[in-house]
Amino acid sequence: MSSTPLKQSAITSYPRFIGRALWLATEGSFAFYAWMTALTAVSLVGANAWANQVAGGMITTNMTDHVSWGLYIANFTFCVGLAAGGVMMVIPAYLYDDEEMHKVVIIGEAVAIAAIVMCTLSVVVDLGRPDRFWHLIPGIGKFNWPISMLTWDVIVLNGYLMINLHVVGYLLYMRYLGRKPNGWWYLPFVFLSIFWAISIHTVTAFLYCGLGGRPFWNSALLAPRFLASAFVSGPAFIILVMRILRVTTGYTAPLGPARTLIQIIRVAMTINLLMLVSEIFTVLYTGSAHAAPLNYLFFGDHGKTGLVPWIWTAIGMNLIGTALFFTPAALERSQIRVLACLLVIVGIWIEKGMGLIIPGFIPSTLHEIVEYSPSLLEWKVVAGIWGLGLIILTLSLKLIVNVFTSRMHVEENQISESLNH
Amino acid sequence: MTNIEPNQSADSQASTHGDSPGTDPFTRRAAIKGAFATLGAAAFVAAVSPLRQAAKNTSAVEFMQQHYTELSPEQKATVIARLEAETKEKYGADVTIADDRPIPGTKFVYAINLSVCNGNGKCVEACHRENNHDRSTNQSYIRVIEMPKGTMDMEKGSTTYAGVVPREDKFYLPVQCQQCDEPPCVDVCPVKATWKEEDGIVVVDYNWCIGCRYCEAACPYHARRFNWKQAEVPADEINPDQSYLSNRVRPVGVVEKCTYCLHRTRRGRLPACLEACPTGARVFGNILDKNSNIRWILENKRVYILKEELGTKPAFFYYFD
Structure with a gap:
């Protein structure tokens, strides 16, 4: 993708860069190998659980015709937010020319890539017929675009993955070559990714809020609330990743960028909580049809209280976290x-998962209250998805650190080496 | 804390790290990494081995099958022959699967007289048998809500009522697919596996549905059902009179719904739920036929439709005497 504008040798040099990157990204300490082995084991448990689900039918999950989406779609929704939030550092870095942010931006994009992969997997494991996945591919399948919001989601998520792979790949490759990146080849994509980041979460919100038969989701506040919470979870995740990188590899950014992230979190979380209060007030004060799912979620309904511990845990954590x-x-x-x-x-x-997806189905459209809690198999599958996501994240972080600490770059003797092979 | 000097020169890098390609440690390391990669791949193959079981149930022909609307008459015949053979093999039943198409000049609508319906649930049972539903989950396309008189708010109703019906101070509201003229379930389908036919019936191509269940989330009437498992039906209970778009035995992992029994109604018969109703509460017919009962009812009775405010425009009406 990014190889064409360069010298002709880039066609061979870029694949070699990828190969070397993969080789070096799988080098590391004992702790690194232990971490990767553990993640692989978790991923395999997830893969096995999913295979059993496909073989035995989705009766192996705890989903029903009443609650027809569960933990998978909940996890999907969170991961979309993580991916969108991961790129929000781009705004201060490029719009305000904050040079210090650049070391963090690339981490954010790596998080976005891993998160998008997790999104895709969360949807694929939710399909009753994964063997018919090709029906979704435009051209050979039957793509119901632009009517179905799900097709919009397929487009924006895949587009977002491509944009981020291009930007990360190009910037690292240039640094590896020891050249200054040519703005024309990445800045347009960086700006595109800002709008795209907003679009992935907005479209995902439209997926739910466009359904008139589900009063809990059918709210104009859903998309803004998604975005506000994404600007919290994304930066918070990146701060943790930066912390781990500093301790394990010595890759650090100055204090400034982290402070910018904290400011983003403070503002976004306040807006998120404000919108939550606004939504709860509107619904409970008027006592309209929207009230039943909210009542169930927060207080339980007809003695059924499955989600009450979940949501109060979430609210407690969010309030304490925000205060901190x-x-x-x-x-x-x-x-x-x-x-x-x-x-x-x-x-x-x-809040964005179990607290958003499940109450959309409880009570059902005929006002039946059928509860849901994920089966062990569903937990295994979701753990497996996170395992694979963290493998991808770890490898891309290794690559970034290798390039930024000059451990990996074009060496003088590489030309002779490649002749030997 | 840090174990790497970030600004080491290239020369010292090359000498301190013995992993650059072409040196001896490379081959040893390559061997170790290769061994681990092989081990990982083998473990992965073992982990997903249950998929082999699932693959047995899907032939290559079925995998490659095109969308219903794109099948030629010859292809349809082949597909139907295959489905009949599969039903014989898996269920031990001889069935005939037809390809019933809409009758020109027909628009089917349904009406239920709520003053008469007494909640006996015969329609629910009839649907269960007619449409070859899974016996173990007691599946049906119809749910009946017992409602207190004096409200149309379904929140006050119950679908789990039992005992002698009808009860004083209650009325009964059967709900099934409303065959909407603006069906949200059709709009949301990402692969056009479900659509509205010319006679108003919303159908599903069970061999095209990917099982995402977005339609199930979109339907305001709880009309859609997912095949969480392969349906279990004893051979002697299978209804052999089947159609491709309606009551043939559905594959696992796809969505299904009420089709107004199109394998009956498109051949001039009445839906199974209507025939089973002992009270005469159900009326079915072609709204384009000026002399039909249904037309007279819609023109002369007080008619109510469910969740009118959602703009789904149901082809399903409730009325009172």
Whole structure:
């Protein structure tokens, strides 16, 4: 993709760069191999669970005709937010020319790539007939575009993956070659990715809020709330990743970018909580048809309280996390900051997942209350998806660190080496 | 804390890291990495081995099958012959699968007299048998809600009522696919596996559906069902009178729905739920026929439709005497 504008040798040199990158990205300490082995094991457990689901039918999940989407789509929704939020660092870095942000931007894009892969997998495991996946491919299948919002989601998610692969690949390749990146070959894509990041989460929200028969989702606030929470979970995840990188590899960014991220989180989380209050007030004060799912979610209905512990855990975590982000310690490299990030990530995972998808189905459209809690198999599959996502993230972070610490670059003797092969 | 000097020169890098291609450690490391990669790949193959079981149930021909609307008459005949053979093999039943097409000049609508329906549930059972539903889950396309008199708010109703019916101070509201003129389920399908035919019936190509269940989320009437498992039906209970777009035995992992029994109604018969109804509450017919009962009812009775505010325009009406 990015090889054509360069010298002709790029056609052979870029694949060699990828090959070397993969080789070096799988080099590491004992702890690194232990981490990768553990992730591989978790992924395999997930793959096995999914294979059993395909073989035995989706009766192996706890989903029903009443709650026909569950943990998979919940996890999908969170991962879309993670992917969108991962790129939000791009805005300060490029719009405000914050040079210091660049080391963080590339990490954000790596997070986005891993998150998009997790999104795709979360949807694929939810299909009753994964063997018919080709029906979704424009040209050979029957793509119901532009009517079905799901086809829009397929387009924006894949487009987002391509954009980020291009930008990350190009920037690293240039750095590897020791050349200055040519703005024409990546800046347009960087700006495109800003709009695209917003579009992936907006389209995903439209997937739900466009359904008139589901009052819980059928709210104009859904897309803005998705975005606000994405600007919390994305930056929080990146702060954690930067922390891990600093401890394990010494790859650091100055304090400035992290402070920018904390400011983004403070504002976005406040807006998110404000919109939550606004939504709850509107629904509960008027007591309209929208009230039943919210009542079920927060207080239980007819003695059924399956989601009550989930949502109050999420609200508690989000409130405590937000409060911690507002302490001065959050601006420093402190344990408080790490704790705050962990709290809001888990809090938003619940709020955007179990707390958003499941109440859309309870009560059902005929007002029956059938509860849902994920089966062990579903947990295994989702763990497997995270395992694979973290493998991809770890490898791309290794690559980034290798290039940025000049451990991997074109060497003088490489030409003779390649002749030997 | 850090174990790497970020700004080491290229020369020292090359000498301290013995992993650059072409050196001895490379081959040893390559061997180790190769061994681990092989081990990983083998473990992966073992992990997904249950897929082999699933693959047995899907032939290559079925995998390659085109969308219903793109099949030529010859291809349809081949597909139907294959489906009949499969039903024989898996269920031990001889069935005939037809390809019933809409009758020109027909628009089917349904109406239920809520003053008469007494909640006996015979329609639910008839649907279950007629459409070869899974016996173990007692599946049916119809749900009947017992409602307190004086409200149309389904939140006050119950689908799990039992005992002698009808009960004083209750009325009964059977709900099935409303065959909407603006069907949200059709709009959301990403692969056009479901569509509305000329006689108003919304159908599913069970061999094209990918099982994403977006339609199930979109339907405001709980009309769609997913095949969470392969349906179990004893051979002697299989209804052999089948159609490709309606009551043939459905594959696992796809969505299905009420088709107004098109394998009956397109051949001039009435839906199974209507025939089973002992109260005469159900009326079915062609709204384009000026002399039909259904036309008279819609013109003269107080008619109510479910969730009118959603703009789905149902072809299913409820009325009172």
